[in-house]
Amino acid sequence: MSETQQPIERRFQGVGVSPGIARGTVFVIRPEDEELPTRKIDESEIPGELARFEAALVKTREQILEMQQRIAESIGTKDASIFDAHLLVVEDRTLIDEVLRTLDRDRWNIEHVFHQVASRYAKTLSEIDDPYLRERALDINDVCRRVLRNLMGHEAKSPAQIDVPHILVAHNLTPSDTAQLNRKLVLGFATDVGSRTSHTAIMARSLNIPAVVALRNVSEGLLTGDHVLLDGYSGLVIINPSDQTLWEYGELEVKKSAVDVKLDELRETISTTLDGRHIALSANIELPSDVELVKQSGAEGIGLYRTEFFYLNKEELPNEEEQYENYCIVAREMGNQSVIIRTLDLGGDKFMSALQLPAELNPFLGWRAIRFCLERVDVFKTQLRAILRASALGNIRMMFPMISGVDELRRANAVLEECRQELRNEGIPFNEEMEVGAMIEVPSAALVADLLAKECDFFSIGTNDLIQYTIAVDRINERIAHLYEPTHPAIIRLIKIIVNAAHAHNLWVGVCGEMAGEISLTPLLVGLGVDELSTGAALVPRVKRAVQSLDVGVCLQLVDEVKNMESAEAILEKCEAVAKTYYPELMV
Numbered sequence: 387m388s389e390t391q392q393p394i395e396r397r398f399q400g401v402g403v404s405p406g407i408a409r410g411t412v413f414v415i416r417p418e419d420e421e422l423p424t425r426k427i428d429e430s431e432i433p434g435e436l437a438r439f440e441a442a443l444v445k446t447r448e449q450i451l452e453m454q455q456r457i458a459e460s461i462g463t464k465d466a467s468i469f470d471a472h473l474l475v476v477e478d479r480t481l482i483d484e485v486l487r488t489l490d491r492d493r494w495n496i497e498h499v500f501h502q503v504a505s506r507y508a509k510t511l512s513e514i515d516d517p518y519l520r521e522r523a524l525d526i527n528d529v530c531r532r533v534l535r536n537l538m539g540h541e542a543k544s545p546a547q548i549d550v551p552h553i554l555v556a557h558n559l560t561p562s563d564t565a566q567l568n569r570k571l572v573l574g575f576a577t578d579v580g581s582r583t584s585h586t587a588i589m590a591r592s593l594n595i596p597a598v599v600a601l602r603n604v605s606e607g608l609l610t611g612d613h614v615l616l617d618g619y620s621g622l623v624i625i626n627p628s629d630q631t632l633w634e635y636g637e638l639e640v641k642k643s644a645v646d647v648k649l650d651e652l653r654e655t656i657s658t659t660l661d662g663r664h665i666a667l668s669a670n671i672e673l674p675s676d677v678e679l680v681k682q683s684g685a686e687g688i689g690l691y692r693t694e695f696f697y698l699n700k701e702e703l704p705n706e707e708e709q710y711e712n713y714c715i716v717a718r719e720m721g722n723q724s725v726i727i728r729t730l731d732l733g734g735d736k737f738m739s740a741l742q743l744p745a746e747l748n749p750f751l752g753w754r755a756i757r758f759c760l761e762r763v764d765v766f767k768t769q770l771r772a773i774l775r776a777s778a779l780g781n782i783r784m785m786f787p788m789i790s791g792v793d794e795l796r797r798a799n800a801v802l803e804e805c806r807q808e809l810r811n812e813g814i815p816f817n818e819e820m821e822v823g824a825m826i827e828v829p830s831a832a833l834v835a836d837l838l839a840k841e842c843d844f845f846s847i848g849t850n851d852l853i854q855y856t857i858a859v860d861r862i863n864e865r866i867a868h869l870y871e872p873t874h875p876a877i878i879r880l881i882k883i884i885v886n887a888a889h890a891h892n893l894w895v896g897v898c899g900e901m902a903g904e905i906s907l908t909p910l911l912v913g914l915g916v917d918e919l920s921t922g923a924a925l926v927p928r929v930k931r932a933v934q935s936l937d938v939g940v941c942l943q944l945v946d947e948v949k950n951m952e953s954a955e956a957i958l959e960k961c962e963a964v965a966k967t968y969y970p971e972l973m974v
């Protein structure tokens with residue numbers, strides 16, 4: 387427990403899902419720690435914290451003795467003797483003295499101090515090659531949890547309330563946890579599970595928080611207070627980075643920021659190819675507060691506003707007025723630029739407690755998005771009325787998620803028409819010409835795109851879902867992430883079918899899934915004839931640079947070369963080769 391030698395650098399490899407480099411102190415959240423209160427205390431509070439600590443130790447001792455007694459009575463004293471080791475923990479002078487010293491020196495509340503010291507103690511013991519000491523480590527963890535529960539009573543704290551800058555480490559973060567993160571305090575985050583197209587990852591990119599997921603056991607391997615460097619580009623978390631590592635990352639940051647400065651200069655320019663084809667470049671948002679970054683990015687508008695995030699962290703469903711206010715903020719901020727509001731896409735990996743959606747075995751194939759809205763017409767109409775009303779103020783378009791066929795789109799349009807009629811009757815203004823689109827993210831919709839095209843004004847391809855449903859690869863399951871291939875020949879064929887159907891009916895077609903932000907795939911999407919690309923704000927300048935460096939002829943030739951290829955990997959290589967030829971500086 388005393389000071390050790392120079393700490394050794396260790397690396398965890400995962401998947402980088404939000405670019406950037408963060409350095410700082412780790413804050414680990416384990417399920418049992420979620421309630422752990424953490425705050426700085428004054429010197430005058432130390433006696434009170436000590437008294438609470440003593441009381442918690444006494445209570446823990448009583449509980450262990452009571453348990454020992456019960457076990458002895460029911461199954462015998464031999465089994466009950468395992469609790470002797472637990473009793474030794476509450477009386478362990480080395481542990482208790484270290485807690486007292488740390489409390490006096492660092493001045494955090496006692497729960498935080500005890501948790502830190504006990505975890506470190508247990509970890510040190512577990513790393514020693516001695517079965518007896520490893521057993522002791524397990525005892526310490528067990529008793530530590532008990533002491534903490536006794537200390538905490540009902541005080542609760544959520545991850546969003548940690549009030550010092552930190553790198554958040556957890557087994558998993560839900561999209562709603564992520565939506566609540568404070569981007570000023572959370573320097574980066576790392577999780578054991580997760581994938582690139584989960585809404586947690588998408589949210590991290592929108593918030594511009596560097597993030598690494600799919601690290602498997604990082605939440606077990608790190609302790610609160612550890613120093614790490616998190617590399618959101620290549621998916622590394624480096625604990626105790628050496629001087630050499632820090633130097634290398636310093637160099638990398640210099641290179642990256644030189645590219646960023648150049649990209650910054652593109653803000654006011656238009657994303658037009660070398661031979662003059664304009665590809666509308668928009669940004670995706672989850673919350674109105676994301677608009678600030680969108681404006682800085684030089685996007686031409688908002689191509690996807692994922693409205694469900696406004697619902698996620700609420701006790702009750704937001705009413706029409708609240709939603710209207712929300713959409714008006716975005717519409718006003720964006721002035722005459724287009725804002726595409728996507729109607730509620732709850733379900734899948736996004737749930738709202740107020741709605742108590744039933745647990746399903748396959749939530750991504752279940753009662754989500756438009757399926758939910760067409761049954762809960764009350765919820766749907768509230769949102770549609772709010773969107774229509776906001777359309778009187780700005781350049782608003784709207785689209786429905788998860789459309790799987792014509793009938794569904796007609797039913798959604800019919801509910802929309804009902805809302806229009808209600809507003810007309812009430813004399814409330816809205817834009818009668820507001821464009822209404824369908825997201826194409828289910829293979830069945832792609833295959834009947836020619837029929838859907840007669841029922842709407844535009845298509846937006848949601849490649850995140852289109853890929854998961856076409857290849858049957860759960861988009862948030864890191865075990866099968868290697869099968870999630872945007873350049874799978876089936877995806878390319880489906881995109882072509884959608885674009886052809888749209889253009890044959892004079893509709894424009896965008897891509898708003900994560901594929902739109904992959905600069906190695908820009909030549910492919912341009913070659914396939916896509917009219918708009920919408921991506922996280924942070925990626926907009928890169929995509930713009932890519933578009934401006936390309937020639938449509940080159941992109942068409944690429945599509946011609948890959949259209950009959952069999953392997954996703956080989957197609958990706960071809961795409962990367964074009965990207966490296968035309969914008970090598972972005973492909974570092």
Ligand code: PEP
Nearest residue numbers: 827848849850851898899
């Ligand atoms: C998509 O599926 O590609 C999409 C943009 O929608 P979401 O990621 O919100 O499901």
Ligand code: MG
Nearest residue numbers: 827848850851
């Ligand atoms: Mg989707």
